[in-house]
Amino acid sequence: MPIIQVQVLKGRSDEQIKGLIEDITEAAVTNLQVxxxxxxxxxxxxxxxxxxxxxxxxxxxxxxxxxK
Structure with a gap:
């Protein structure tokens, strides 16, 4: 079971965070065959x-x- 930790600066919307989680999950599924x-x-x-x-x-x- 992969556990992936990501750190981001505050200020992103809930939708952006959800999209990030979805994309990371998809990458793990594809690359780790889980x-x-x-x-x-x-x-x-x-x-x-x-x-x-x-x-x-x-x-x-x-x-x-x-x-500047």
Whole structure:
């Protein structure tokens, strides 16, 4: 039974998350030869202030992009 964990920034709609879960499940079924009901997908949403790159939070990075 595959358990697939995905982390995304907060702000996606329920429909987007559902679509992601469906697509990941389909990929697991195709590539791992398992049944859909065997696939578990865990989506964890991360706040922009708790995700960073290059010493900046994603909130800061987005703010910088808006200024440019």
């Amino acid at each position: 049944r859909p009901e065997q696939v578990r997908v865990v989506v964890t949403e991360i706040a922009e202030t708790h995700w960073g790159a290059g010493g900046l939070t994603m909130k800061e990075i987005k703010r910088e992009r808006e200024v």
